[in-house]
Amino acid sequence: MKPIPTRLAYGQTLVKLGREFDNIIVMDADLSNSTQTSLFAKEFPDRFINVGIAEQNLMGVASGLALSGKVVFASSFAIFATGRTWEQIRNSIAYMNLNVKIAATHSGLSVGPDGASHQALEDLALMRVIPNMVVLSPADVYQTEKAIYAAYRYNGPVYIRLGRAPYPIVTTPDMDFEIGKDIILKEGRDGTIFATGLTVGEALKAAEVLEEKGFNPRVVNIASIKPLDKELILKCAKETGFFITVEEHQRIGGMGSAIAEFIVEIYPIPIKIMGIDDSFGETGTPDFLLKKYRIDSESIVEEYLSFIKKIKVGE
Amino acid sequence: MTIRLTKDIKYIENKCKKVRKLIIDSLYKAKSGHTGGSLSSVEIVTTIFTAFLRFDPDDPFKRERDKFILSKGHAAPVLYVNLALNGFFNIFELNTLRFNNTRLQGHPSREKLPCIDASTGSLGQGFSIAVGYALADKIDKLDYYTYVVLGDGEIQEGQIWEAAMSASHYKLDNIIAFLDHNKLQIDGEIKNVMNVLPIKEKFEAFGWDVIEIDGHNISEMIKAIERAFNIKEKPHLIVAHTIKGKGVDFIENKVKWHGIAPNKEEYYNAIKQLGDI
Numbered sequence: 118m119k120p121i122p123t124r125l126a127y128g129q130t131l132v133k134l135g136r137e138f139d140n141i142i143v144m145d146a147d148l149s150n151s152t153q154t155s156l157f158a159k160e161f162p163d164r165f166i167n168v169g170i171a172e173q174n175l176m177g178v179a180s181g182l183a184l185s186g187k188v189v190f191a192s193s194f195a196i197f198a199t200g201r202t203w204e205q206i207r208n209s210i211a212y213m214n215l216n217v218k219i220a221a222t223h224s225g226l227s228v229g230p231d232g233a234s235h236q237a238l239e240d241l242a243l244m245r246v247i248p249n250m251v252v253l254s255p256a257d258v259y260q261t262e263k264a265i266y267a268a269y270r271y272n273g274p275v276y277i278r279l280g281r282a283p284y285p286i287v288t289t290p291d292m293d294f295e296i297g298k299d300i301i302l303k304e305g306r307d308g309t310i311f312a313t314g315l316t317v318g319e320a321l322k323a324a325e326v327l328e329e330k331g332f333n334p335r336v337v338n339i340a341s342i343k344p345l346d347k348e349l350i351l352k353c354a355k356e357t358g359f360f361i362t363v364e365e366h367q368r369i370g371g372m373g374s375a376i377a378e379f380i381v382e383i384y385p386i387p388i389k390i391m392g393i394d395d396s397f398g399e400t401g402t403p404d405f406l407l408k409k410y411r412i413d414s415e416s417i418v419e420e421y422l423s424f425i426k427k428i429k430v431g432e
Numbered sequence: 433m434t435i436r437l438t439k440d441i442k443y444i445e446n447k448c449k450k451v452r453k454l455i456i457d458s459l460y461k462a463k464s465g466h467t468g469g470s471l472s473s474v475e476i477v478t479t480i481f482t483a484f485l486r487f488d489p490d491d492p493f494k495r496e497r498d499k500f501i502l503s504k505g506h507a508a509p510v511l512y513v514n515l516a517l518n519g520f521f522n523i524f525e526l527n528t529l530r531f532n533n534t535r536l537q538g539h540p541s542r543e544k545l546p547c548i549d550a551s552t553g554s555l556g557q558g559f560s561i562a563v564g565y566a567l568a569d570k571i572d573k574l575d576y577y578t579y580v581v582l583g584d585g586e587i588q589e590g591q592i593w594e595a596a597m598s599a600s601h602y603k604l605d606n607i608i609a610f611l612d613h614n615k616l617q618i619d620g621e622i623k624n625v626m627n628v629l630p631i632k633e634k635f636e637a638f639g640w641d642v643i644e645i646d647g648h649n650i651s652e653m654i655k656a657i658e659r660a661f662n663i664k665e666k667p668h669l670i671v672a673h674t675i676k677g678k679g680v681d682f683i684e685n686k687v688k689w690h691g692i693a694p695n696k697e698e699y700y701n702a703i704k705q706l707g708d709i
């Protein structure tokens with residue numbers, strides 16, 4: 118199957134949810150065609166609220182609706198949905214543990230030509246640090262649909278990170294999805310590559326190349342960034358010698374940080390965190406940017422090989 | 433180098449034609465970008481750059497200068513074209529809009545193009561930055577103006593009204609703001625998506641001097657700016673009534689042309705309509 122933007126699955130799943138459940142409200146801030154909430158708006162105009170270009174109000178109104186018993190999906194681009202509104206999310210939503218699901222599209226470098234102002238590279242960190250907040254980052258359209266359902270069923274605030282660019286299909290429709298449970302996509306013994314969102318496809322490609330070179334990496338898809346699947350991560354630490362993590366996000370504060378924070382306490386092993394190295398993004402095609410910022414499959418292969426060497430020297 | 437400013441209306445009108453063509457040209461080559469809102473701002477931005485803005489392209493951040501902030505940063509092409517025509521960089525560089533490794537980022541970047549007074553793209557923020565620039569000039573007793581261009585959807589942002597409140601509080605008569613009032617935003621008409629009207633009365637209540645003009649009429653634009661120079665103690669808003677996509681019939685007033693670029697056929701059609709310079 119061709120790669121598909123995860124935001125498309127979001128829009129379609131909202132429509133399904135709308136047909137099943139009366140208490141769902143969808144909100145947007147003048148980006149409904151881009152985020153795909155327009156699909157829901159078309160079928161359920163009475164349960165769709167567009168606040169205009171006013172993201173802080175978006176989150177505040179979502180809070181009031183949730184306090185009145187609604188399950189709210191609030192959408193915008195990831196940069197605005199988490200950045201402009203961070204403190205409203207913290208104090209008006211998470212602090213009261215409300216049923217607001219922040220489904221943000223256009224995350225990461227792969228936003229492309231719009232450039233740095235529109236590329237959210239900090240959203241996982243911003244959302245992960247808030248108490249009560251669940252953070253999901255699906256890797257393809259199948260996982261997105263399941264994540265949206267899981268977010269609906271979960272009682273409390275959830276952040277769901279979605280993308281504009283086509284994401285390769287890396288899971289199957291029959292795979293289970295559960296908040297706090299993740300999956301091994303490829304078995305292996307000499308190191309584990311953890312990836313999330315768009316980079317899962319890159320990690321799988323890298324693993325293929327590494328296999329050809331005689332290595333045997335494991336690939337794990339982390340869709341539940343908070344809570345983490347601690348059992349699985351600990352198992353990987355015990356069974357493979359080191360971790361490589363790769364994400365379309367700052368190295369600081371994202372999925373790699375989350376994994377490191379956990380494992381360092383109970384079973385410290387070498388971890389290489391791959392991501393954007395403390396810089397802003399820029400205009401360009403997704404492929405060009407993933408390469409330039411070294412989170413594409415080739416860079417993963419290179420880091421894997423040099424990390425193995427480094428660890429051996431360390432021994 | 434200093435730029436010779438001129439208020440010759442025929443000259444500016446002609447220049448606007450050229451600006452429109454270059455906008456369409458660069459967006460066509462970029463294959464993405466914001467066509468409607470770039471075209472609606474042409475007369476506003478070109479008049480400021482051609483008739484009023486005191487700056488030195490060889491020393492773009494000289495302390496003594498007028499400032500220009502495109503708060504509706506998605507209209508970057510109209511700014512880039514004016515910068516090129518005023519000698520900040522070679523006009524051929526416009527062909528790199530939105531390309532890999534370009535200085536002409538999708539939204540204006542001061543880091544990549546160090547003649548941009550403020551990096552913008554996140555709506556609502558450029559207006560506050562303009563207040564800061566104007567305040568600094570007051571503090572330093574410098575007699576320069578800060579020009580800032582807002583979108584009519586953009587003023588739905590709460591930050592706009594925080595900035596408006598502070599500008600009049602500090603009596604910043606050295607701010608001249610333009611509202612590109614094209615009546616459209618991304619999801620439809622302003623009044624249907626989130627009605628922010630009436631605008632004039634709101635800004636007046638916030639302590640601003642406000643006038644309304646035809647935003648495609650150069651002589652009204654010049655008069656409005658000169659009028660602002662003579663009104664003291666209040667910040668100025670020029671509500672410029674415009675047509676989104678102005679100049680190309682199949683783009684004019686079309687919501688869907690907010691964030692797309694012309695394809696080949698549309699490109700040739702548009703260039704033909706914009707006529708000879």
Ligand SMILES: Cc1ncc(C[n+]2csc(CCOP(=O)(O)OP(=O)(O)O)c2C)c(N)n1
Nearest residue numbers: 147469553554555583584585586616617618
């Ligand atoms: C804070 C923020 N929210 C959302 C966007 C996405 N966005 C870009 S342009 C736009 C619509 C702007 O409408 P308007 O200000 O009327 O601009 P114009 O019609 O002049 O193009 C939106 C919502 C953004 N750039 N910044």
Ligand SMILES: [Mg+2]
Nearest residue numbers: 584585614616
């Ligand atoms: Mg508008």
